[in-house]
Amino acid sequence: MTTIGEALVTLLEHHGVDTVFGIPGVHTVELYRGLASSKIRHVTPRHEQGAGFMADGYARASGRPGVAFVITGPGLTNTITAMAQVRADSVPMLVISGVNALASLGKGFGYLHELPDQRGMMEKVALSSTRVENAAELQPAIDRAFALFKTGRPGPVHIEIPLDVMGKPAMALKPIETADPPEPDHAAVVAGARLIAQAVRPVILAGGGARHAGAALTALAERLDAPVVLTANGRGLLHRHPLVVPASPSLKSVRALIGAADLAVAIGTEFGPTDYDMYADGGFVFPANLVRIDIDAEQLDRRPASVKIETDSKAGLEAVLAVLSDRARASGTSQGEKRAAECRQAARAELTGLGPALPAQLAAVEAIRDALPGALIVGDSTQPVYAANLYYDHDRPGGWFNAATGYGALGYGPPAAIGAALAMPDVPVVCLTGDGGFQFTLPELAAAVESKARVIFVVWNNRGYREIEVSMRDVAVEPVGVSPAPPAFRKIAEAYDLPYSKVDSSSGLAKALRESAERPVLIEYSVA
Incomplete structure (x- = not known):
């Protein structure tokens, strides 16, 4: 007999998971039943917060979701800080926890590790929190978690399995369901390309969401002769390229570059204050002419933009480049390399002055x-x-x-x-x-x-x-x-x-x- 806990491990393997971070406890013993015989490596941190941070670092380095196994109650609450960090930085992380027996939930009997409403608490910080109450719900919950990582802005996903469910017989597994990022709307791409083609002094703003789109980003920057301002999580893109500006938009010199542009193209950046207004002086002014590419529809709706393209950064850049190839640039010169060099020099000088x-x-x-x-x-x-x-x-x-x-x-x-x-x-x-x-x-x-x-x-x-x-x-x-x-x-x-x-x-x-x-x-x- 294969248990739900064993089936869970098999499903994780099918989704490409090779490492989980966790501290076993009496409330997760059944989740560990299949680990020893699997190909998944288990790493034991010294605190559940460490498990979450390790899963975060693993995900950022590998590009694949980090996975943590934690116990009911304190194990999960110890992980919340790490979950909030990945939520803020759009990092894919799956947290799988136990929860007390189904019949006891919400009753306040005082069982070990009991919380008034564990899933309700997790819904406040996770992209989603799902309880698996029977064998039929396991695979849909896992497949849905991995779909969330690919089709929208990544973040923490929580799945809890009650103590009296983990050891029950599992159902036969089906082929895993895969998902793809949303395709960019062609009309939005054409509208964005039209604005881009008309710009004389464009600038590009690239955040962490553009990390995997380096070739397309470089191609757009060179096509437009546009300086590329990188937020902290975007650093490493266009290393030493004459168009790169590896400096914070919180600096006055970088704000001046953006303010003098007649168009900004923002890719994979949420315009968070810790990047754009870290001194809380309110000095960053949103470009009046702005094209945004972002996978998160809610994020796009939070800020005004001339054109919004909802898709993965790489897909969006490639779609815009394909349309731009048929469009001539406006007359005039962008002087992108000169503007970028002047901004880099001014930013270094400003840093010294701080x-x-x-x-x-x-x-x-x-x-x-x-x-x-x-x-x-x-x-x-x-x-x-x-x-x-x-x-x-x-x-x-x-x-x-x-x-x-x-x-x-x-x-x-x-x-x-x-x-x-x-x-x-x-x-x-x-x-x-x-x-x-x-x-x-x-x-x-x-x-x-x-x-x-x-x-x-x-x-x-x-x-x-x-x-x-x-x-x-x-x-x-x-x-x-x-x-x-x-x-x-x-x-x-x-x-x-x-x-x-x-x-x-x-x-x-x-x-x-x-x-x-x-x-x-x-x-x-x-x-x-």
Whole structure:
């Protein structure tokens, strides 16, 4: 007899899942029945929040949904922060949990791990939350989850299976149902192409949704001779291209470039304030002439635009390019490379003007990139990450991501980097975290060692929450609570059997990175 729990594992295999992150408990034993004999690797974090962050990093690195198994109640509530992070950053993640026996739900009897309404709670943060109450509901729930990841804006999906359902006999599985992104509306594509063809000084705004559409994005930029402004999650696209502007639209110089354009084409970007108005000064003005390409209809409806094209970024760009091939450009020159170069120069100068420490912070990030070409840099909310989110040109699409935008969960970096390393074992992965944030998820070092995740943990040790301290001083608030004592990182490395080194400069960091072994490593960057 095949149980529902065993059938679940088989379905995940059929959908291409090769790794799940989770901590087993008495409420998920039946979900684990089929794992040992499957091809799916199980990774055990040290906290369920770590499971969620690992699934996040795995998904961003691989392009496939990350999957977490968690127990009823506290296991699931521990995962909510990670689910909120992927919701904010449009990352596909499937969370499968237990829930108490069907007859007990909502009764308040006080069973172990009981919540008043577990699914109702999850519906507030997940794209969808489904309860599987019998064998016939299992495969539709799984197929529907994977369809959501492909046909709309990705995010967290939750499926719960009651304790008294997991071990019941399963139904015979059918061929899995697949889904494709929506095809772009031809009339909208033609209308967008018409506006684009008429533009004299266009600009392109590319977000994380365009990460997989690099070739088409480059083709459009060169066709239009248009500067391409990248949000933090779009970094790595058009690396070192003369049209790229790897700088935040929160900077005045970048806003000036956008404001001087007669058309903006926005691709896979939600125009979130942490990218476009991180200083909350209200200074970003939406272009009057705007063409948007986005897979999420609700997202398109949230902002005004001249033309809205609902589809996947790659499909939308290719459709627009196909129509543009038959249309002549308007007279005049765009001077795209000149505008982009001037904006890059102004943005770097503006970054220097924001504070004397910022250039050194950015230099540390650039040292990582140059020492380990093609690496993934997974960041936490720490000073060099903030600096690079303002201006930094990474060398691979999707290779720079962090939790300092969107939801902004501290402690994200270490477990997310582990997930990314397990997804791409042949690619160098660097976790850039602060000494304060590192302590949120410090125990996940054990998971890195145990799973042989090749992560280089770089700890920016400024002995506290320096960014918050600066913010307090800027508004004449006496700093309180911003100096949590860091541990002795050398001893932490020894406890987890990790190679350790300590540096205090970008050149020293680069040297330590080049000497890193084929195993997890801890590098402490001591900041004066």
